[in-house]
């Protein structure tokens with residue numbers, strides 16, 4: 001399901017240089033996307049980012065060819081919310097823009113987290129996303145699990161019913177165990193899995209492989225490990241060989257790991273946005289990939305700063 005124009009390296013390329021993937025076999029996105037979690041603030045507890053700068057970042061992302069934006073109603077800090085920023089920046093939306101969101105836990109206005117949503121709350125969360133984004137349907141909705149969650153059949157069935165009602169186009173699971181993923185697939189087609197994955201955190205390698213084998217999108221969160229671009233010797237060495245940055249090598253590595261991998265690096269920085277999107281044009285060779293494989297030993301040691 002991928003179509004990739006393989007140039008050796010073109011760091012001035014837009015998001016389209018990463019190639020295209022069809023979510024659920026029919027919804028095209030460029031494999032280089034954008035994550036909106038960092039737009040309201042650097043972390044859950046701030047500091048806030050300038051909303052005008054975040055709006056400019058969103059508009060520039062689309063100009064650069066990004067057509068897959070990942071968000072959630074619970075991405076907010078005080079009165080700055082990712083969904084509001086997306087609507088202000090981009091509505092009326094380009095026809096090809098795919099906006100993915102997630103439901104499951106919620107957050108109270110003071111920022112504290114609610115318990116996992118029950119089916120009625122999930123319905124309300126989907127309607128809230130529709131309202132906030134100003135859309136009549138949602139392209140991709142993930143059921144987002146918490147570490148303490150058990151099976152999610154009744155909740156995934158609720159989302160499947162909303163899909164049948166035409167409010168959701170495709171379903172996904174996020175922060176899911178292989179068991180929760182398998183249970184969801186028994187209920188309705190899972191078009192995407194959004195779990196953590198980066199050169200530093202590869203504990204979900206099995207799911208990455210499963211998704212590749214079944215042509216399901218794998219959308220890694222915390223692509224940089226959750227704590228800013230990693231500064232590791234191997235990443236720096238490969239980056240220097242290509243005239244690239246460690247952040248760009250990280251993103252190119254993710255795109256090389258699996259043909260169904262879609263990256264959604266998050267930033268509120270215009271310069272980081274340009275840098276990240278340019279990684280769509282970076283192709284790593286076998287020597288690079290072998291060198292980066294050695295990072296496996298480090299995978300247990302990442303210390304993300306966001307909520308996983």
Ligand SMILES: NC(=O)c1ccc[n+]([C@@H]2O[C@H](COP(=O)([O-])OP(=O)(O)OC[C@H]3O[C@@H](n4cnc5c(N)ncnc54)[C@H](OP(=O)(O)O)[C@@H]3O)[C@@H](O)[C@H]2O)c1
Pocket residue numbers: 034035036037038070071102144174175194195220221222223224225226227228229247248264265266267268269272273275276306307308
């Ligand atoms: N499903 C889930 O549970 C879940 C959890 C977390 C995230 N997500 C999604 O996944 C997306 C990606 O995760 P993330 O953004 O939190 O990933 P991340 O790995 O934490 O990367 C973002 C961090 O890296 C910095 N950064 C970005 N580009 C950089 C660059 N080129 N050089 C140096 N630093 C850079 C950002 O700071 P600056 O703003 O200063 O650039 C930010 O601190 C999120 O936006 C969200 O949509 C989902």
